[in-house]
Amino acid sequence: MTARRKPAIIETGSLSYGMLPGLLGFHLRRAQVSLFKHFARTVGQVAGITPGLFGMLQVIAANPGLAQSRLAEAMEVERSTIVKVVDQLEARGLIVREPSAVDRRSHCLELTELGRAELARMEQLVLAHEAELAAKLTPEDRQELTRLLIQLAD
Amino acid sequence: MTARRKPAIIETGSLSYGMLPGLLGFHLRRAQVSLFKHFARTVGQVAGITPGLFGMLQVIAANPGLAQSRLAEAMEVERSTIVKVVDQLEARGLIVREPSAVDRRSHCLELTELGRAELARMEQLVLAHEAELAAKLTPEDRQELTRLLIQLAD
DNA sequence: CGGCTTTTGTTTCCTTGGTGAACAATATCC
DNA sequence: GGATATTGTTCACCAAGGAAACAAAAGCCG
Numbered sequence: 001m002t003a004r005r006k007p008a009i010i011e012t013g014s015l016s017y018g019m020l021p022g023l024l025g026f027h028l029r030r031a032q033v034s035l036f037k038h039f040a041r042t043v044g045q046v047a048g049i050t051p052g053l054f055g056m057l058q059v060i061a062a063n064p065g066l067a068q069s070r071l072a073e074a075m076e077v078e079r080s081t082i083v084k085v086v087d088q089l090e091a092r093g094l095i096v097r098e099p100s101a102v103d104r105r106s107h108c109l110e111l112t113e114l115g116r117a118e119l120a121r122m123e124q125l126v127l128a129h130e131a132e133l134a135a136k137l138t139p140e141d142r143q144e145l146t147r148l149l150i151q152l153a154d
Numbered sequence: 155m156t157a158r159r160k161p162a163i164i165e166t167g168s169l170s171y172g173m174l175p176g177l178l179g180f181h182l183r184r185a186q187v188s189l190f191k192h193f194a195r196t197v198g199q200v201a202g203i204t205p206g207l208f209g210m211l212q213v214i215a216a217n218p219g220l221a222q223s224r225l226a227e228a229m230e231v232e233r234s235t236i237v238k239v240v241d242q243l244e245a246r247g248l249i250v251r252e253p254s255a256v257d258r259r260s261h262c263l264e265l266t267e268l269g270r271a272e273l274a275r276m277e278q279l280v281l282a283h284e285a286e287l288a289a290k291l292t293p294e295d296r297q298e299l300t301r302l303l304i305q306l307a308d
Numbered sequence: 309c310g311g312c313t314t315t316t317g318t319t320t321c322c323t324t325g326g327t328g329a330a331c332a333a334t335a336t337c338c
Numbered sequence: 339g340g341a342t343a344t345t346g347t348t349c350a351c352c353a354a355g356g357a358a359a360c361a362a363a364a365g366c367c368g
Contacts, residue, residue, distance in 0.1 A: 015217050015224065015228055016217055017216060018215055019277065020209055023280065024189065024287055024288070024296070024299065024300065026209065027299075027307065028186050028189060028303060029186065029205070030304075031182060031306045032183065032186055034306065034307040034308060035178065035306070036179075050353085050354095058172035058174050059169070059171060059172060059174070062170035062171065067317095074169055074171070077355070079315095079317065080317090080319085080357080080358095082317090083317065083319085084354085084355090103315090103364070104362080104364085105315070105317070106315085106363095107317075126173075126177065130177055136306055137302065141305070145299070145303075146178065146181055148298065149181035152189070152287065152291065153181065153185040153187075153188040154188060154290070206325075222345075222346065231325085231327090232327060232328080233346065234328080234329095234346090234348085235325070235326055235327075237346070237347060237348085238326090240346095251346095257334080257345080258334060258335090259333065259335070259344070259345040260344090260346075261345085309368105312365100312367085312368105313364100313367100314364080314366095315365090316362085317363105318359100318361090320357105320358090320359090322355100322357085323354105323355085323356080324353100324355085325353090326352080326354105327350105327351080328349100329348100329349090329351105330349090331347080332346095332347090333345085333347105334344080334346105335344070336344090337341085337343090338339100338340095338342100
Protein backbone atom coordinates (compact mmCIF):
# COMPACT_ATOMS: atom_id res chain seq x y z
CA MET A 1 0.00 0.00 0.00
CA THR A 2 1.75 3.14 -1.22
CA ALA A 3 -1.23 5.49 -0.92
CA ARG A 4 -1.00 8.28 1.61
CA ARG A 5 -3.18 7.67 4.65
CA LYS A 6 -5.92 10.19 5.28
CA PRO A 7 -5.86 11.94 8.70
CA ALA A 8 -8.45 9.60 10.23
CA ILE A 9 -9.12 11.99 13.07
CA ILE A 10 -12.87 12.18 13.28
CA GLU A 11 -14.79 13.68 16.14
CA THR A 12 -18.23 12.25 16.75
CA GLY A 13 -19.95 15.40 15.64
CA SER A 14 -18.19 15.98 12.36
CA LEU A 15 -18.57 12.50 10.99
CA SER A 16 -19.92 12.01 7.51
CA TYR A 17 -22.89 9.84 6.65
CA GLY A 18 -22.02 9.63 2.97
CA MET A 19 -25.06 9.43 0.74
CA LEU A 20 -27.39 8.37 3.55
CA PRO A 21 -28.88 11.82 4.23
CA GLY A 22 -30.19 11.79 0.66
CA LEU A 23 -32.20 8.62 1.22
CA LEU A 24 -35.74 8.52 2.52
CA GLY A 25 -35.09 5.17 4.20
CA PHE A 26 -32.37 6.69 6.35
CA HIS A 27 -34.63 9.38 7.75
CA LEU A 28 -37.53 6.99 8.07
CA ARG A 29 -35.44 4.66 10.16
CA ARG A 30 -34.08 7.45 12.34
CA ALA A 31 -37.53 8.78 13.01
CA GLN A 32 -38.79 5.34 13.86
CA VAL A 33 -35.93 4.55 16.21
CA SER A 34 -36.48 7.86 17.96
CA LEU A 35 -40.21 7.26 18.23
CA PHE A 36 -39.70 3.71 19.41
CA LYS A 37 -37.39 4.81 22.19
CA HIS A 38 -39.86 7.44 23.27
CA PHE A 39 -42.64 4.83 23.27
CA ALA A 40 -40.49 2.50 25.37
CA ARG A 41 -39.77 5.23 27.93
CA THR A 42 -43.33 6.45 28.21
CA VAL A 43 -45.77 3.67 27.38
CA GLY A 44 -43.55 0.59 27.51
CA GLN A 45 -42.01 1.18 30.90
CA VAL A 46 -45.38 1.78 32.52
CA ALA A 47 -47.65 -0.71 30.78
CA GLY A 48 -45.12 -3.34 29.72
CA ILE A 49 -46.04 -3.24 26.07
CA THR A 50 -44.32 -2.68 22.73
CA PRO A 51 -45.69 -0.84 19.71
CA GLY A 52 -46.17 -4.17 17.96
CA LEU A 53 -48.14 -5.79 20.76
CA PHE A 54 -50.19 -2.66 21.26
CA GLY A 55 -51.09 -2.71 17.59
CA MET A 56 -52.19 -6.32 17.79
CA LEU A 57 -54.31 -5.56 20.82
CA GLN A 58 -55.95 -2.64 19.03
CA VAL A 59 -56.91 -4.73 16.04
CA ILE A 60 -58.25 -7.53 18.23
CA ALA A 61 -60.26 -5.05 20.28
CA ALA A 62 -61.65 -3.35 17.20
CA ASN A 63 -62.69 -6.63 15.57
CA PRO A 64 -64.19 -8.93 18.18
CA GLY A 65 -64.08 -12.59 17.28
CA LEU A 66 -61.26 -12.11 14.79
CA ALA A 67 -59.54 -15.33 13.66
CA GLN A 68 -55.76 -15.54 13.92
CA SER A 69 -55.33 -15.83 10.18
CA ARG A 70 -57.23 -12.59 9.64
CA LEU A 71 -55.07 -10.90 12.22
CA ALA A 72 -51.98 -12.17 10.44
CA GLU A 73 -53.22 -10.67 7.18
CA ALA A 74 -54.07 -7.38 8.85
CA MET A 75 -50.63 -7.10 10.42
CA GLU A 76 -48.88 -8.46 7.33
CA VAL A 77 -47.02 -11.18 9.15
CA GLU A 78 -47.11 -14.99 8.90
CA ARG A 79 -49.54 -17.11 10.85
CA SER A 80 -46.67 -18.68 12.78
CA THR A 81 -45.67 -15.25 14.04
CA ILE A 82 -49.18 -14.58 15.29
CA VAL A 83 -49.17 -17.72 17.40
CA LYS A 84 -46.42 -16.37 19.64
CA VAL A 85 -48.06 -12.98 19.92
CA VAL A 86 -51.40 -14.49 20.90
CA ASP A 87 -49.63 -16.81 23.34
CA GLN A 88 -48.07 -13.81 25.05
CA LEU A 89 -51.25 -11.79 25.25
CA GLU A 90 -53.19 -14.81 26.48
CA ALA A 91 -50.53 -15.63 29.08
CA ARG A 92 -50.95 -12.10 30.40
CA GLY A 93 -54.67 -12.63 30.63
CA LEU A 94 -55.47 -9.84 28.17
CA ILE A 95 -57.18 -11.97 25.53
CA VAL A 96 -58.69 -15.44 25.13
CA ARG A 97 -58.87 -17.88 22.24
CA GLU A 98 -62.47 -18.96 21.97
CA PRO A 99 -63.52 -21.82 19.75
CA SER A 100 -65.44 -20.61 16.73
CA ALA A 101 -69.05 -21.74 16.52
CA VAL A 102 -68.91 -22.03 12.75
CA ASP A 103 -65.41 -23.36 12.08
CA ARG A 104 -63.84 -25.80 14.45
CA ARG A 105 -60.36 -25.10 13.11
CA SER A 106 -60.30 -21.45 13.94
CA HIS A 107 -60.05 -19.53 17.18
CA CYS A 108 -61.94 -16.34 17.79
CA LEU A 109 -59.83 -13.78 19.60
CA GLU A 110 -61.55 -11.75 22.28
CA LEU A 111 -60.42 -9.32 24.93
CA THR A 112 -60.96 -10.30 28.54
CA GLU A 113 -62.29 -7.87 31.11
CA LEU A 114 -58.71 -7.35 32.24
CA GLY A 115 -57.70 -6.87 28.63
CA ARG A 116 -60.26 -4.14 28.16
CA ALA A 117 -59.16 -2.37 31.32
CA GLU A 118 -55.48 -2.63 30.49
CA LEU A 119 -56.04 -1.51 26.94
CA ALA A 120 -57.91 1.56 28.12
CA ARG A 121 -54.99 2.40 30.36
CA MET A 122 -52.52 1.84 27.53
CA GLU A 123 -54.53 4.03 25.22
CA GLN A 124 -54.21 6.95 27.61
CA LEU A 125 -50.45 6.47 27.73
CA VAL A 126 -50.24 6.13 23.97
CA LEU A 127 -52.22 9.32 23.47
CA ALA A 128 -49.90 11.16 25.83
CA HIS A 129 -46.90 9.73 23.99
CA GLU A 130 -48.40 10.79 20.68
CA ALA A 131 -49.08 14.28 21.99
CA GLU A 132 -45.45 14.67 23.05
CA LEU A 133 -44.31 13.54 19.63
CA ALA A 134 -46.74 15.77 17.84
CA ALA A 135 -45.43 18.71 19.83
CA LYS A 136 -42.35 18.61 17.62
CA LEU A 137 -44.52 19.53 14.64
CA THR A 138 -47.26 21.98 13.89
CA PRO A 139 -50.72 20.40 13.59
CA GLU A 140 -50.62 20.97 9.83
CA ASP A 141 -47.20 19.36 9.57
CA ARG A 142 -48.41 16.36 11.52
CA GLN A 143 -51.32 15.98 9.14
CA GLU A 144 -49.01 16.44 6.17
CA LEU A 145 -46.55 13.86 7.49
CA THR A 146 -49.32 11.31 7.92
CA ARG A 147 -50.50 11.95 4.39
CA LEU A 148 -47.02 11.54 2.94
CA LEU A 149 -46.33 8.36 4.88
CA ILE A 150 -49.57 6.81 3.65
CA GLN A 151 -48.69 7.79 0.12
CA LEU A 152 -45.26 6.26 0.45
CA ALA A 153 -46.58 3.02 1.91
CA ASP A 154 -49.09 2.71 -0.94
CA MET B 155 -71.11 -16.07 29.39
CA THR B 156 -74.61 -14.75 28.84
CA ALA B 157 -73.69 -11.86 26.56
CA ARG B 158 -74.83 -12.01 22.97
CA ARG B 159 -71.99 -12.77 20.58
CA LYS B 160 -71.28 -10.14 17.97
CA PRO B 161 -71.45 -11.32 14.35
CA ALA B 162 -67.68 -11.83 14.01
CA ILE B 163 -67.94 -11.91 10.25
CA ILE B 164 -65.14 -9.68 9.09
CA GLU B 165 -63.81 -9.58 5.56
CA THR B 166 -60.18 -8.68 5.19
CA GLY B 167 -60.95 -5.37 3.58
CA SER B 168 -63.44 -4.02 6.06
CA LEU B 169 -61.44 -4.66 9.18
CA SER B 170 -60.92 -1.90 11.69
CA TYR B 171 -57.55 -0.75 12.96
CA GLY B 172 -58.99 1.00 15.98
CA MET B 173 -57.04 4.07 16.97
CA LEU B 174 -53.92 3.07 15.03
CA PRO B 175 -54.60 5.25 11.98
CA GLY B 176 -54.43 8.27 14.28
CA LEU B 177 -50.90 7.45 15.39
CA LEU B 178 -47.75 8.61 13.64
CA GLY B 179 -45.92 5.46 14.68
CA PHE B 180 -48.40 3.29 12.83
CA HIS B 181 -47.86 5.07 9.54
CA LEU B 182 -44.13 5.33 10.13
CA ARG B 183 -43.91 1.60 10.60
CA ARG B 184 -46.05 0.84 7.56
CA ALA B 185 -43.96 3.09 5.37
CA GLN B 186 -40.79 1.53 6.64
CA VAL B 187 -41.98 -2.03 6.12
CA SER B 188 -43.03 -1.15 2.60
CA LEU B 189 -39.71 0.53 1.89
CA PHE B 190 -37.77 -2.33 3.42
CA LYS B 191 -39.52 -4.87 1.22
CA HIS B 192 -38.84 -2.78 -1.83
CA PHE B 193 -35.18 -2.51 -0.86
CA ALA B 194 -34.99 -6.28 -0.38
CA ARG B 195 -36.50 -6.92 -3.81
CA THR B 196 -34.37 -4.43 -5.67
CA VAL B 197 -31.06 -3.90 -3.87
CA GLY B 198 -30.99 -6.84 -1.47
CA GLN B 199 -31.69 -9.60 -3.93
CA VAL B 200 -29.01 -8.36 -6.33
CA ALA B 201 -26.25 -7.20 -4.02
CA GLY B 202 -26.95 -9.35 -0.96
CA ILE B 203 -27.19 -6.43 1.42
CA THR B 204 -29.67 -5.02 3.91
CA PRO B 205 -30.41 -1.37 4.62
CA GLY B 206 -28.54 -1.69 7.90
CA LEU B 207 -25.38 -3.14 6.43
CA PHE B 208 -25.46 -0.68 3.56
CA GLY B 209 -25.65 2.15 6.06
CA MET B 210 -22.65 0.83 7.97
CA LEU B 211 -20.69 0.52 4.76
CA GLN B 212 -21.55 4.08 3.80
CA VAL B 213 -20.33 5.47 7.09
CA ILE B 214 -17.14 3.43 6.96
CA ALA B 215 -16.51 4.57 3.39
CA ALA B 216 -17.16 8.20 4.24
CA ASN B 217 -14.88 8.17 7.28
CA PRO B 218 -11.74 6.20 6.47
CA GLY B 219 -9.94 4.86 9.50
CA LEU B 220 -13.01 5.05 11.70
CA ALA B 221 -12.78 3.13 14.98
CA GLN B 222 -15.53 0.66 15.84
CA SER B 223 -16.62 2.62 18.87
CA ARG B 224 -17.14 5.74 16.73
CA LEU B 225 -19.16 3.69 14.27
CA ALA B 226 -21.29 2.38 17.12
CA GLU B 227 -21.99 5.93 18.26
CA ALA B 228 -22.81 7.05 14.74
CA MET B 229 -25.26 4.20 14.23
CA GLU B 230 -26.61 4.48 17.78
CA VAL B 231 -26.02 0.84 18.64
CA GLU B 232 -23.82 -0.85 21.24
CA ARG B 233 -20.21 -1.77 20.59
CA SER B 234 -21.05 -5.44 20.86
CA THR B 235 -23.50 -5.09 17.98
CA ILE B 236 -20.84 -3.54 15.79
CA VAL B 237 -18.53 -6.51 16.25
CA LYS B 238 -20.89 -8.82 14.37
CA VAL B 239 -21.50 -6.31 11.62
CA VAL B 240 -17.79 -5.78 11.09
CA ASP B 241 -17.26 -9.54 11.21
CA GLN B 242 -19.77 -9.99 8.42
CA LEU B 243 -18.39 -7.24 6.22
CA GLU B 244 -14.85 -8.44 6.78
CA ALA B 245 -15.81 -12.06 6.05
CA ARG B 246 -17.19 -10.86 2.73
CA GLY B 247 -13.93 -9.10 2.02
CA LEU B 248 -15.50 -5.66 1.85
CA ILE B 249 -13.59 -4.08 4.71
CA VAL B 250 -10.54 -4.71 6.88
CA ARG B 251 -9.71 -4.02 10.48
CA GLU B 252 -6.35 -2.29 10.52
CA PRO B 253 -4.42 -1.72 13.73
CA SER B 254 -4.40 1.91 14.71
CA ALA B 255 -1.02 3.57 14.75
CA VAL B 256 -1.89 5.74 17.71
CA ASP B 257 -4.00 3.44 19.91
CA ARG B 258 -3.23 -0.23 20.11
CA ARG B 259 -6.68 -1.02 21.47
CA SER B 260 -8.62 0.28 18.51
CA HIS B 261 -9.10 -0.95 14.99
CA CYS B 262 -9.32 1.37 12.04
CA LEU B 263 -11.97 0.30 9.58
CA GLU B 264 -11.13 0.62 5.90
CA LEU B 265 -12.77 -0.48 2.69
CA THR B 266 -10.89 -2.95 0.56
CA GLU B 267 -10.61 -2.59 -3.21
CA LEU B 268 -13.42 -5.12 -3.51
CA GLY B 269 -15.38 -3.17 -0.94
CA ARG B 270 -15.09 0.01 -2.94
CA ALA B 271 -16.17 -1.74 -6.12
CA GLU B 272 -19.10 -3.48 -4.46
CA LEU B 273 -20.17 -0.33 -2.71
CA ALA B 274 -20.19 1.58 -5.99
CA ARG B 275 -22.41 -1.12 -7.46
CA MET B 276 -24.71 -1.04 -4.44
CA GLU B 277 -24.97 2.72 -4.64
CA GLN B 278 -26.31 2.50 -8.17
CA LEU B 279 -28.92 0.00 -7.05
CA VAL B 280 -29.82 2.11 -4.03
CA LEU B 281 -30.25 5.19 -6.18
CA ALA B 282 -32.54 3.28 -8.52
CA HIS B 283 -34.50 2.00 -5.53
CA GLU B 284 -34.75 5.52 -4.16
CA ALA B 285 -35.92 6.84 -7.50
CA GLU B 286 -38.71 4.27 -7.65
CA LEU B 287 -39.78 5.22 -4.15
CA ALA B 288 -39.62 8.91 -4.86
CA ALA B 289 -41.85 8.36 -7.87
CA LYS B 290 -44.73 7.96 -5.44
CA LEU B 291 -44.29 11.57 -4.37
CA THR B 292 -43.77 14.88 -6.06
CA PRO B 293 -40.25 16.26 -5.68
CA GLU B 294 -41.57 18.90 -3.28
CA ASP B 295 -43.37 16.26 -1.22
CA ARG B 296 -40.22 14.18 -1.03
CA GLN B 297 -38.33 17.21 0.24
CA GLU B 298 -41.10 17.99 2.68
CA LEU B 299 -41.21 14.42 3.95
CA THR B 300 -37.49 14.44 4.58
CA ARG B 301 -37.80 17.72 6.46
CA LEU B 302 -40.63 16.41 8.64
CA LEU B 303 -38.84 13.16 9.42
CA ILE B 304 -35.73 15.02 10.51
CA GLN B 305 -37.83 17.28 12.69
CA LEU B 306 -39.54 14.29 14.27
CA ALA B 307 -36.28 12.48 14.94
CA ASP B 308 -34.83 15.58 16.60
C1' DC C 309 -71.26 -39.91 -0.88
C1' DG C 310 -65.96 -39.94 -1.36
C1' DG C 311 -61.74 -38.27 -2.63
C1' DC C 312 -58.72 -34.19 -3.59
C1' DT C 313 -57.49 -29.47 -2.10
C1' DT C 314 -57.29 -25.63 0.95
C1' DT C 315 -57.31 -23.39 5.28
C1' DT C 316 -56.20 -23.01 10.21
C1' DG C 317 -53.45 -23.21 14.02
C1' DT C 318 -49.47 -25.19 15.68
C1' DT C 319 -44.62 -26.83 16.44
C1' DT C 320 -39.87 -26.82 15.48
C1' DC C 321 -35.89 -24.88 13.74
C1' DC C 322 -33.49 -20.94 11.91
C1' DT C 323 -32.20 -16.02 11.01
C1' DT C 324 -31.55 -11.15 12.03
C1' DG C 325 -30.59 -7.38 14.93
C1' DG C 326 -30.02 -6.11 19.01
C1' DT C 327 -28.70 -5.93 24.46
C1' DG C 328 -25.96 -6.56 28.83
C1' DA C 329 -22.30 -8.36 31.53
C1' DA C 330 -17.85 -9.77 32.01
C1' DC C 331 -12.98 -9.53 30.52
C1' DA C 332 -8.16 -8.63 28.94
C1' DA C 333 -5.42 -5.27 26.89
C1' DT C 334 -4.37 -0.71 26.64
C1' DA C 335 -4.76 4.48 27.58
C1' DT C 336 -5.34 8.20 30.51
C1' DC C 337 -5.51 10.95 34.65
C1' DC C 338 -4.19 12.38 39.18
C1' DG D 339 2.62 4.48 39.79
C1' DG D 340 -1.91 3.27 40.76
C1' DA D 341 -6.84 4.01 40.04
C1' DT D 342 -9.97 4.68 36.30
C1' DA D 343 -11.78 4.66 31.62
C1' DT D 344 -11.99 2.99 26.94
C1' DT D 345 -11.73 -0.59 23.22
C1' DG D 346 -12.84 -4.65 21.18
C1' DT D 347 -14.42 -9.08 22.17
C1' DT D 348 -17.10 -13.10 23.80
C1' DC D 349 -21.07 -15.25 25.64
C1' DA D 350 -25.55 -15.85 26.91
C1' DC D 351 -29.68 -13.95 26.02
C1' DC D 352 -34.04 -11.77 23.79
C1' DA D 353 -37.65 -10.27 20.45
C1' DA D 354 -39.57 -10.36 15.97
C1' DG D 355 -39.98 -12.70 12.28
C1' DG D 356 -39.92 -16.55 8.46
C1' DA D 357 -40.06 -21.50 6.39
C1' DA D 358 -41.52 -25.98 6.46
C1' DA D 359 -44.03 -29.74 8.04
C1' DC D 360 -48.36 -31.49 10.12
C1' DA D 361 -52.96 -32.81 11.88
C1' DA D 362 -57.52 -31.44 11.98
C1' DA D 363 -61.18 -29.54 9.77
C1' DA D 364 -63.64 -27.33 5.69
C1' DG D 365 -64.71 -26.96 1.08
C1' DC D 366 -65.09 -28.52 -3.65
C1' DC D 367 -66.30 -31.41 -7.32
C1' DG D 368 -67.24 -35.35 -9.84
